[in-house]
Amino acid sequence: MYAMPQPVRRSSTAQTMSTSEKTRIVGTAVPRKEGVDKLLGRARYLDDIEREGMWYGATVRSSIPRGLIRSIGFDRRIDWTEFTVVTVADIPGRNHIQLINADQPVLADGMVNHCEEAIVLLAHPDKHKLREAVDAVNVEYEPLMPVLTIEESERQETIVWGADNILKSFLLEKGDVDAAWAQAAHIVEGEYRTGAQEHLYIENNGVIAEWSEGNGITVWGSLQCPYYVHKSLLAVLDLPEDKVRAIQTETGGAFGGKEDYPSTLASHAALLAMKSGHVVKMTYDRMEDLAATTKRHPSRVRHRTALDGDGKLLAMDIEVATDGGAYTTLSSTVLSRATLHSPGPYVCPNVRVSSKAWATNTVPYGAFRGFGAPQAIFAIERHMDEIAAAIGMDPVEVRRRNFLHDGDTTATEQVMREPVILDKLLDRALTESDYYERQKRFAQENQTRAVKRGLGIAAFYHGAGFTGSGERYLNSLAGIDVTPEGRVRVLVANTEFGQGTNTILSQIAAESIGIDYDDVEMAPVDTNVVPNSGPTVASRTSMVVGKLIERAGLQLVGTLRERAGLREEFTREEFFAACERLREEDGAVISLCRYEAPAGIFWDDQKYRGEAYPAFAWSVQVAQVAVDTTTYSAEVEEFWSVQEVGRVLHPVLAGGQIEGGIAQGIGYALYEKVVWKDGRMANNQMTNYIMPTAEDVPPIHVYFEEIPCRFGGFGAKGIGELPHDGPAPAILNGIRDAIGVGFNAIPLLPEDLFAQLVTQESKAEVSAV
Amino acid sequence: MSEHLANSSAGISFIVNGEKRTVAAHGMKRLLDVLREDLHLTGTKEGCGEGECGSCSVRMNGELVNSCLVPVLQAEGATIETVEGLGRAEALHPIQKAFLECGGAQCGICTPGMLMATAQLLAVNPHPTIGEIREGLAGNLCRCTGFKRIFDSVAAVVVEMDATAKTGGAHAG
Numbered sequence: 001m002y003a004m005p006q007p008v009r010r011s012s013t014a015q016t017m018s019t020s021e022k023t024r025i026v027g028t029a030v031p032r033k034e035g036v037d038k039l040l041g042r043a044r045y046l047d048d049i050e051r052e053g054m055w056y057g058a059t060v061r062s063s064i065p066r067g068l069i070r071s072i073g074f075d076r077r078i079d080w081t082e083f084t085v086v087t088v089a090d091i092p093g094r095n096h097i098q099l100i101n102a103d104q105p106v107l108a109d110g111m112v113n114h115c116e117e118a119i120v121l122l123a124h125p126d127k128h129k130l131r132e133a134v135d136a137v138n139v140e141y142e143p144l145m146p147v148l149t150i151e152e153s154e155r156q157e158t159i160v161w162g163a164d165n166i167l168k169s170f171l172l173e174k175g176d177v178d179a180a181w182a183q184a185a186h187i188v189e190g191e192y193r194t195g196a197q198e199h200l201y202i203e204n205n206g207v208i209a210e211w212s213e214g215n216g217i218t219v220w221g222s223l224q225c226p227y228y229v230h231k232s233l234l235a236v237l238d239l240p241e242d243k244v245r246a247i248q249t250e251t252g253g254a255f256g257g258k259e260d261y262p263s264t265l266a267s268h269a270a271l272l273a274m275k276s277g278h279v280v281k282m283t284y285d286r287m288e289d290l291a292a293t294t295k296r297h298p299s300r301v302r303h304r305t306a307l308d309g310d311g312k313l314l315a316m317d318i319e320v321a322t323d324g325g326a327y328t329t330l331s332s333t334v335l336s337r338a339t340l341h342s343p344g345p346y347v348c349p350n351v352r353v354s355s356k357a358w359a360t361n362t363v364p365y366g367a368f369r370g371f372g373a374p375q376a377i378f379a380i381e382r383h384m385d386e387i388a389a390a391i392g393m394d395p396v397e398v399r400r401r402n403f404l405h406d407g408d409t410t411a412t413e414q415v416m417r418e419p420v421i422l423d424k425l426l427d428r429a430l431t432e433s434d435y436y437e438r439q440k441r442f443a444q445e446n447q448t449r450a451v452k453r454g455l456g457i458a459a460f461y462h463g464a465g466f467t468g469s470g471e472r473y474l475n476s477l478a479g480i481d482v483t484p485e486g487r488v489r490v491l492v493a494n495t496e497f498g499q500g501t502n503t504i505l506s507q508i509a510a511e512s513i514g515i516d517y518d519d520v521e522m523a524p525v526d527t528n529v530v531p532n533s534g535p536t537v538a539s540r541t542s543m544v545v546g547k548l549i550e551r552a553g554l555q556l557v558g559t560l561r562e563r564a565g566l567r568e569e570f571t572r573e574e575f576f577a578a579c580e581r582l583r584e585e586d587g588a589v590i591s592l593c594r595y596e597a598p599a600g601i602f603w604d605d606q607k608y609r610g611e612a613y614p615a616f617a618w619s620v621q622v623a624q625v626a627v628d629t630t631t632y633s634a635e636v637e638e639f640w641s642v643q644e645v646g647r648v649l650h651p652v653l654a655g656g657q658i659e660g661g662i663a664q665g666i667g668y669a670l671y672e673k674v675v676w677k678d679g680r681m682a683n684n685q686m687t688n689y690i691m692p693t694a695e696d697v698p699p700i701h702v703y704f705e706e707i708p709c710r711f712g713g714f715g716a717k718g719i720g721e722l723p724h725d726g727p728a729p730a731i732l733n734g735i736r737d738a739i740g741v742g743f744n745a746i747p748l749l750p751e752d753l754f755a756q757l758v759t760q761e762s763k764a765e766v767s768a769v
Numbered sequence: 770m771s772e773h774l775a776n777s778s779a780g781i782s783f784i785v786n787g788e789k790r791t792v793a794a795h796g797m798k799r800l801l802d803v804l805r806e807d808l809h810l811t812g813t814k815e816g817c818g819e820g821e822c823g824s825c826s827v828r829m830n831g832e833l834v835n836s837c838l839v840p841v842l843q844a845e846g847a848t849i850e851t852v853e854g855l856g857r858a859e860a861l862h863p864i865q866k867a868f869l870e871c872g873g874a875q876c877g878i879c880t881p882g883m884l885m886a887t888a889q890l891l892a893v894n895p896h897p898t899i900g901e902i903r904e905g906l907a908g909n910l911c912r913c914t915g916f917k918r919i920f921d922s923v924a925a926v927v928v929e930m931d932a933t934a935k936t937g938g939a940h941a942g
Contacts, residue, residue: 041812686822697917
């Protein structure tokens with residue numbers, strides 16, 4: 001447990017804004033902090049760590065989607081005295097993972113609610129003996145009727161969660177939607193669906209746990225949020241705060257997939273370590289990771305939209321439904337973000353969004369880059385093209401006529417106080433892609449070719465940071481210290497998993513203090529060493545945590561000036577000499593800052609009204625798509641992405657975030673299909689769950705428009721999730737442009753294209769394209 | 770389990786990163802596990818265990834192989850190169866340097882395999898076109914970058930190696 005150092009010195013020096021100042025380090029392409037270790041292959045990921053006398057853990061899982069556990073038998077062909085066996089009876093504390101609702105058991109207690117639910121844990125010193133042992137645990141069930149789809153759940157004939165299968169619901173209302181239909185020149189309706197998506201981080205989930213009476217439990221893991229793990233372990237093991245410690249190891253990709261799941265895996269490994277008395281490592285192989293861990297929520301969004309004769313929005317009636325799986329995990333907050341992003345970046349006087357997350361008997365869905373926004377934005381941005389077709393207007397023009405501008409209000413009646421430059425982003429996207437010229441050329445060529453090309457567009461925002469009051473509740477604490485060895489350390493619980501946390505926070509620290517990037521390092525992400533600066537999620541690191549580090553740096557320099565004789569202008573040597581003078585007095589050199597909610601920001605959790613996010617990142621994307629009408633395959637040939645994400649802290653890392661998000665978005669649209677069979681993922685292998693390869697990702701052109709944001713570290717807003725929001729609708733809009741047929745569901749694989757086109761052709765309803 | 774495979778007291782010998790190594794391992798043990806467990810060369814990663822992701826790529830006798838698909842008995846007498854043999858902290862290999870500068874590595878877990886695939890590509894074809902780079906790296910999955918900066922990295926290595934060749938310099942590895 002992190003112990004708050006005393007005294008915490010606060011400087012009285014006024015904190016100045018530095019977002020518009022010229023910077024030395026911020027905005028430059030310094031080398032990635034942990035880059036050399038990664039390139040030499042010496043970065044230590046969880047499975048690279050071996051400990052003397054270490055045991056290995058494995059999990060016995062449910063083979064049915066729903067049922068009562070009648071008995072658990074242990075086959076006599078195994079010598080069970082060699083094993084440590086943990087069941088629900090061995091849990092010293094609460095049998096619930098501590099997330100939003102404490103409804104998800106650590107181990108099944110008499111009942112299972114999804115396939116692959118953990119029932120029994122095994123540990124043995126020889127990992128090769130575990131597979132046979134797992135197969136030798138015989139669980140007998142009394143199967144119950146499962147609910148496997150949104151539609152089955154909303155029928156409420158079989159109740160599998162709570163009183164009504166509803167994990168969470170929201171109702172957002174602005175104006176009077178019902179009164180608007182009578183005045184409408186056009187009413188356009190549509191239904192849009194998205195499938196589950198796998199994170200497919202290349203490093204699977206893994207945890208090592210060590211127990212001792214004196215120190216309690218320590219876990220090392222590939223994880224995003226050490227304090228989430230800490231919180232669950234406290235409850236599950238019934239330990240005091242100073243007997244639980246969570247440490248992040250180098251993490252090989254996460255994308256949200258290591259936000260909530262590590263709390264479960266860490267609990268499992270900890271239980272085995274406590275009972276066996278040995279250090280226990282649990283790592284999943286790819287098949288187990290794909291089958292048993294979280295995925296992106298499937299969704300169904302219905303739009304009914306009223307427009308006037310000029311194509312301006314009069315009313316939007318939106319119904320959002322997500323499949324949450326068997327337990328709540330993060331479904332409430334995912335639904336919240338889906339709700340808040342469902343009206344798109346448009347101004348409309350009358351909006352109603354009714355949203356529900358439905359429980360089903362599938363593996364619980366969890367956090368995944370975009371967190372509900374990609375689902376909602378797929379629907380609204382596909383719908384805008386259907387509106388354009390219905391009213392006979394250019395899809396670009398429909399969007400332009402309805403864009404939010406400075407001073408407009410969103411569906412939650414949040415006033416756009418910061419500059420909104422959607423028109424500029426759109427113009428740049430059209431210019432860079434040579435949109436109209438290409439479109440004209442394709443229309444000509446498509447008349448005689450089997451491969452038909454088209455261009456599709458998507459415009460969207462992504463709210464940066466936690467939704468509504470989230471950041472206030474988090475109340476993050478972060479800071480900077482200086483070690484006696486003369487190293488400046490960034491103290492945060494925010495984790496590096498490829499996106500560049502280590503690098504950008506070191507840049508911000510160095511810049512705000514006025515020292516070199518090489519003088520800064522990251523303190524280990526260890527709950528005994530770093531304060532709780534909140535989870536590494538929600539595109540909040542650059543903006544929210546970055547701002548705390550910027551403030552901590554300025555505060556440290558202010559303290560050194562006030563109390564240790566640091567001059568206005570100082571050299572590196574003078575800075576460290578001043579630090580040592582302060583250390584003599586205080587015993588430590590440390591500067592911590594706590595989150596301060598921006599003034600004038602108000603959010604009403606009950607009415608779902610007010611400032612949903614402190615800032616929005618904005619983007620317009622264009623996809624060039626080719627559809628082969630003989631093979632029914634669609635591919636993306638070129639992609640343009642223009643965005644405003646505040647200040648760009650590091651051009652190479654920022655570009656990498658955008659490109660990587662677009663590649664995942666292309667996979668979401670055209671490649672990545674989770675195939676379900678009786679509630680279980682049937683294609684839980686990289687052989688048949690297909691992500692885009694080096695040959696599938698097209699040339700991607702990335703452009704930034706920079707407007708420093710006053711709430712973010714050196715003006716940065718969130719960037720990580722934004723690029724994943726737009727590709728799917730842009731690509732399907734491109735397909736519509738190419739062949740004149742609108743597809744409303746993703747993933748859209750060749751067999752899906754084939755099915756719909758052939759059905760339509762057989763009905764002779766396809767107009768000549 | 771067949772007796773002659775299990776009997777590894779004689780050991781299996783091969784050259785790893787220029788050094789002769791002998792391991793006492795079951796002949797069907799995966800080369801990946803021998804590298805990681807017996808030789809503690811943990812730079813080579815397991816991503817899928819079925820030859821799809823390429824994270825475990827190493828060079829064996831001048832070919833790129835997925836070490837998760839190679840039983841170690843096939844490596845008897847072979848010459849193997851892993852990421853650990855590519856460069857050192859004080860003297861990064863040009864491929865490592867380019868990936869560092871161009872943003873070719875993000876989370877880093879696919880990186881060792883991607884570096885070995887790049888080394889193989891450039892050994893066979895020192896001046897690849899963008900199409901040849903795409904094809905050469907298509908067996909190595911990266912979930913972070915969208916590949917663009919990996920292609921940039923490979924292109925930068927070509928430029929760097931050409932410049933070095935012209936000035937008569939030589940790089941280790």
